[in-house]
Amino acid sequence: MSLDYVKFSNGFERFMPKEYRDMVEHGPFGKKVTVSQMGSFKEALEEHPMCAGCAMTLFIRLAIIAFPNPEDTITVGTAGCGRLAISQAAIPFVYGNYGDQNGVASGLSRGLRLRFGDKPKDVVVMAGDGGTADIGFQQVLHSWFRKERFTTIMLDNEVYGNTGGQESGMTNRGAVLKMAPLGKKFEKMDMLQMAKVAGCAYVATVVPNNPRRVESVIKKAVLIAREVGSTYIQAYTSCNIEYAIPTDKVMEDAKTVENDRYQFTEYVSEEAKQYLAERYGYKEFLPKPAAAIPNKA
Amino acid sequence: MYLVANVNVEICASKSCKLCTQYCPEANTIQYSEEMGKEQGFKYGSAYIAVDRCKGCALCVWVCDSLAKNNAIKMTMIDQLPKAALTDNITYGDKSTTAVLASPMVG
Numbered sequence: 001m002s003l004d005y006v007k008f009s010n011g012f013e014r015f016m017p018k019e020y021r022d023m024v025e026h027g028p029f030g031k032k033v034t035v036s037q038m039g040s041f042k043e044a045l046e047e048h049p050m051c052a053g054c055a056m057t058l059f060i061r062l063a064i065i066a067f068p069n070p071e072d073t074i075t076v077g078t079a080g081c082g083r084l085a086i087s088q089a090a091i092p093f094v095y096g097n098y099g100d101q102n103g104v105a106s107g108l109s110r111g112l113r114l115r116f117g118d119k120p121k122d123v124v125v126m127a128g129d130g131g132t133a134d135i136g137f138q139q140v141l142h143s144w145f146r147k148e149r150f151t152t153i154m155l156d157n158e159v160y161g162n163t164g165g166q167e168s169g170m171t172n173r174g175a176v177l178k179m180a181p182l183g184k185k186f187e188k189m190d191m192l193q194m195a196k197v198a199g200c201a202y203v204a205t206v207v208p209n210n211p212r213r214v215e216s217v218i219k220k221a222v223l224i225a226r227e228v229g230s231t232y233i234q235a236y237t238s239c240n241i242e243y244a245i246p247t248d249k250v251m252e253d254a255k256t257v258e259n260d261r262y263q264f265t266e267y268v269s270e271e272a273k274q275y276l277a278e279r280y281g282y283k284e285f286l287p288k289p290a291a292a293i294p295n296k297a
Numbered sequence: 298m299y300l301v302a303n304v305n306v307e308i309c310a311s312k313s314c315k316l317c318t319q320y321c322p323e324a325n326t327i328q329y330s331e332e333m334g335k336e337q338g339f340k341y342g343s344a345y346i347a348v349d350r351c352k353g354c355a356l357c358v359w360v361c362d363s364l365a366k367n368n369a370i371k372m373t374m375i376d377q378l379p380k381a382a383l384t385d386n387i388t389y390g391d392k393s394t395t396a397v398l399a400s401p402m403v404g
């Protein structure tokens with residue numbers, strides 16, 4: 001619901017639903033909130049049934065805080081653990097059949113552009129590794145090849161968490177899971193490379209043990225998707241249950257995995273760099289003065 | 298009974314780094330109040346927990362012990378907390394929240 005269309009008329013504030021008033025008066029609607037202000041404002045996300053200490057939950061929480069315009073954002077999800085939380089936020093959530101999230105988001109983002117013109121409406125897909133790299137694979141790839149302008153976030157817990165531990169394309173080779181007792185026989189899929197080949201304008205990996213970095217990549221991905229093209233974030237969001245990680249060790253696990261196979265990487269296309277610099281003042285993407293570039297005189 | 302996180306205001310207020318708030322997986326759960334430490338003479342405010350939201354994962358204990366190096370959070374049986382913050386008793390100000398503490402035991 002956008003503040004541009006639903007305005008508070010003087011004297012009628014109290015007739016607005018409390019949840020909406022909270023978001024406007026004490027929450028992120030209509031103003032900038034940052035990760036460093038957490039604990040001091042009312043978050044759009046509310047209670048949900050995801051497991052205690054789940055890193056995916058933390059990532060979703062941070063991602064929603066990082067949305068540049070939460071009141072003009074629509075999230076799209078699919079079967080899997082994440083939707084249990086994403087659906088419990090004061091942000092419209094669209095849920096379809098398992099794996100159709102990028103097809104739904106393509107239609108949605110096109111429809112919103114027809115309806116609202118150049119006023120940005122951000123569409124953000126958040127789906128599991130199974131939903132993204134296995135069941136939704138062809139829709140994901142097609143949306144990228146078609147340069148559909150929305151953000152795809154993979155919540156990569158390296159397993160089908162919601163259904164009790166089957167291997168996914170993103171599970172590591174050799175991993176033994178409850179429903180993959182012989183160990184996975186193939187390598188983890190390289191979805192990052194595929195995103196680049198398919199022409200995504202922004203591709204990043206992130207781990208939730210660095211909240212400010214999560215904030216920064218989500219902001220960039222959503223802004224770039226407004227005009228430049230598809231953006232992809234792959235986040236390691238461990239599953240305590242299927243990988244038997246004690247909940248107070250979840251961040252230690254994240255650090256270990258970050259050092260092992262989830263180092264921070266960020267690819268930004270030249271067009272996206274220019275757009276971020278010119279439209280949103282990102283200094284790091286301003287063209288470097290010629291003298292600063294070695295061997296390129 | 299079950300465990301929930303409990304912030305020791307005296308210890309937290311000496312540092313008040315707000316790190317735990319950024320790592321709790323649950324939204325609107327670890328809150329921050331600028332008054333909470335100050336009314337007891339401390340320079341900064343303190344983090345506190347909306348215990349009805351806490352799922353008892355102890356991730357915040359790890360954050361305070363290992364990242365903040367301040368050991369201000371302990372897991373505590375909910376019926377051993379004298380008074381605690383509950384979501385309904387929290388109000389939001391411009392830069393901080395205020396909690397009226399009450400018995401966490403409902404009914």
Ligand SMILES: Cc1ncc(C[n+]2csc(CCOP(=O)(O)OP(=O)(O)O)c2C)c(N)n1
Pocket residue numbers: 079080081082097098127128129130131132155157159160161162163168
């Ligand atoms: C068409 C269809 N097939 C199977 C299912 C059952 N199902 C629900 S969630 C899920 C797996 C989810 O795994 P993933 O996408 O990796 O997300 P996670 O739960 O690990 O976050 C499956 C197979 C379904 N809902 N719909």
Ligand code: SF4
Pocket residue numbers: 050051054055056057081157161162238239240241242
């Ligand atoms: S099953 Fe795993 S991924 Fe799903 S909510 Fe629980 S810990 Fe998180």
Ligand code: SF4
Pocket residue numbers: 304308309310312313314315316317318343344360361365367368369370
């Ligand atoms: S991490 Fe510890 S010191 Fe920092 S705000 Fe939380 S309780 Fe206080």
Ligand code: SF4
Pocket residue numbers: 053301302320321322323326327346350351352353354355356357358
């Ligand atoms: S124990 Fe877990 S749910 Fe409870 S406050 Fe700490 S981090 Fe949050």
